[in-house]
Structures are given as structure tokens and as C-alpha cells.
């Protein structure tokens with residue numbers, strides 16, 4: 375079946391008890407057993423839940439994995455993946471990764487004997503150079519948040535398989551509609567489903583999609599042991615959101631391209647980071663491995679003062695953390711999403727004080743462009 379058909383039907387079969395076209399939200403913590411030792415496949419909601427299983431089937435199908443597990447947030451999902459490592463293991467991580475991943479690894483997971491190297495994964499040579507005998511995982515985000523650097527997934531997959539390392543890809547920014555990391559050689563895909571998969575800024579959730587049964591077993595063990603599985607109502611919301619993923623992503627992409635072109639031509643904008651622009655340093659890789667460019671754009675207005683002026687004068691674009699919703703969200707990475715990243719690291723990876731990140735929504739694009747234009751003119 376095609377992507378949109380799968381997004382609407384896989385895991386979303388009508389309720390067998392009533393015929394309801396949308397399966398109910400099973401707001402329950404436990405299940406009555408028919409007799410001692412006999413149940414209908416569900417015993418307790420921390421370990422198994424119908425809405426969770428339904429959503430897991432959908433995301434596994436869309437990403438081309440053999441299993442998936444959904445968590446209370448993207449960070450909970452990512453944390454479970456790093457727990458596949460053992461003390462003494464080393465992981466290579468994209469240096470311009472989401473700030474929460476830097477915080478989790480450098481301020482917490484290092485305490486358990488794990489070692490992390492932050493590397494520009496858009497350069498396969500740099501990844502190769504960072505490999506150690508103890509390297510067990512390569513974790514990439516592509517495009518990166520918020521610097522939009524693109525990593526050649528197939529090239530890194532070749533390095534990972536030569537070293538027997540697990541390749542993990544955060545596919546949050548493009549969603550499975552525009553990028554298929556598993557088809558390019560990734561072993562594990564993670565998502566903040568809070569973003570495009572849900573798409574309506576009304577739930578927080580994460581997912582891990584696996585290709586190897588041994589990994590799946592470990593992640594399921596963690597999900598049910600730690601109790602970090604996504605709650606029924608949130609599963610329902612994300613499942614509903616995914617049904618419109620294909621149409622939303624088409625419009626996000628069209629609006630993203632238009633806004634990126636507008637910003638690139640604007641006299642008050644110094645530079646624009648968007649893989650869809652021929653000026654982007656990894657434009658050719660993006661054309662090769664992505665089916666679209668999406669709607670995440672970062673642009674530089676040189677100073678913090680200029681950024682403040684623009685952000686404070688917008689009327690339609692909302693100043694907020696997060697991304698991937700139908701409404702346009704705009705943020706200042708240096709003081710918001712990446713505030714926990716040390717200043718010298720921010721400087722090195724290009725998160726300047728004048729950098730603004732926009733998650734272009736699916737409103738009428740002329741309205742968004744007019745809003746950005748009037749705010750930029752206040753500089």
C-alpha cells in the first residue's frame with residue numbers, strides 16, 4: 375500500500391466489538407482475567423495497552439521497521455536507546471544534535487561509564503576518525519536541530535556496519551514521509567512524536583523503531599520495566615495526527631520552500647539554513663536521500679537585539695519551543711531549545727545569538743511571509 379493508505383489504516387482497524395470506525399481510547403489500568411493465567415493478551419497497562427500497540431504498529435510500518443515502542447516523550451525514547459550500551463562503550467553523536475540529547479548524555483549517562491564523542495557527522499571522514507575499539511553506536515540527527523546540517527545516512531551506515539556499531543537516526547525533522555533511514559541502512563530510528571507525527575501541538579511522545587529482534591526485546595523490556603510507555607489518550611492523539619501526515623507534510627514542504635526563498639532574498643537576513651536551497655552545503659545529499667525538504671528553517675539576523683526585535687513583533691508566527699505543528703512556531707535556539715548547551719559548544723556548531731529557527735506551519739503562506747516581512751522591517 376502507499377504511504378497515506380498505511381498511515382490511515384495500519385493499526386487503525388475498526389473496533390471488532392462495535393464496528394466503531396475509530397477504535398476507542400481504552401482508559402484502563404488493568405484487564406480482567408478469564409481464569410487464573412488466562413487473559414486476552416493484556417494483563418496490566420504498564421506492560422501492554424491496545425492504544426499503544428496500535429500506534430506502535432503504525433510507526434513501525436511507516437518507518438519500515440520490524441517493531442516499534444512508544445514512550446512518554448522523545449527524550450524517554452532516546453534514553454532507552456542509549457541504555458542498549460554497557461559501561462565502557464563509546465558512542466559517536468552528531469555535534470549539532472538537539473540540546474536535550476547533549477544534556478542527557480554529558481550530564482547524566484556519563485555517570486554510568488558511557489563515553490560520548492560529538493562529531494560533525496556531515497563529514498564521514500570525521501566519523502571514521504572518531505571511531506575507537508569501544509565504539510558501539512553512531513547516533514545521528516539529520517537535518518540537525520537547529521543548524522540544519524545534513525548527514526549522508528548511507529555513508530555512515532557503511533562505516534557503522536564495518537565496525538559492528540549500531541546506527542541510530544533521529545528522523546523527527548523530516549518524518550517518514552520525507553526520509554527512510556532504515557532503507558538507507560540505519561538499525562534504529564527515533565522520533566519526538568511531539569512534532570510532525572502528531573502534528574497538532576497537543577501531545578508529547580516519542581518512538582523507537584527497530585529492525586533487529588534482539589534490540590526490540592531489550593527496548594520492550596525497558597519500556598515495561600521503567601513504565602515509560604505512552605498513555606492511552608496521548609497514543610490516541612498521535613494516532614489521529616498520523617492519519618493526516620502525508621497531506622500535512624506536502625503543505626509544510628511547499629510552505630517551507632516558499633518561506634526559505636523569501637528569507638534568502640530579504641535584505642535584513644544575513645544567511646538562511648535550509649537543505650532545499652542550492653546554497654545549503656549539503657544540498658546534494660539532501661536531494662539524494664530525502665523525498666522533500668520539510669519546513670524547518672534557521673536564519674541569521676546577526677545580533678541578539680535584532681533577533682529580539684523580530685521575535686517580539688510577529689503576529690501570526692508564535693514564539694514558542696517545539697516544532698512540527700500545523701501552526702507556525704518560531705524560536706531563539708541560543709536562549710531556548712539549546713540554552714543548556716555550553717556557550718563555546720553553541721558557538722562552534724553555529725548556534726549564534728542572531729540565529730532564529732522557524733517551524734513553518736500550514737497556514738496560507740502569503741500570511742506567513744507578510745508577517746515575517748513586517749517584523750524583519752522593524753530591525
Ligand code: P1T
Pocket residue numbers: 447448449450472474515519544546547565566567568578579580695696697711
Ligand atoms: O521534546 P521531546 O518529545 O522529548 O523530544 C526531544 C527531541 C528529540 N529530537 C529532536 C530532533 C527534537 O527536536 C526534540 C525536541 N525538540 C524541541 C522541543 C525543540 O523545540 O527543538
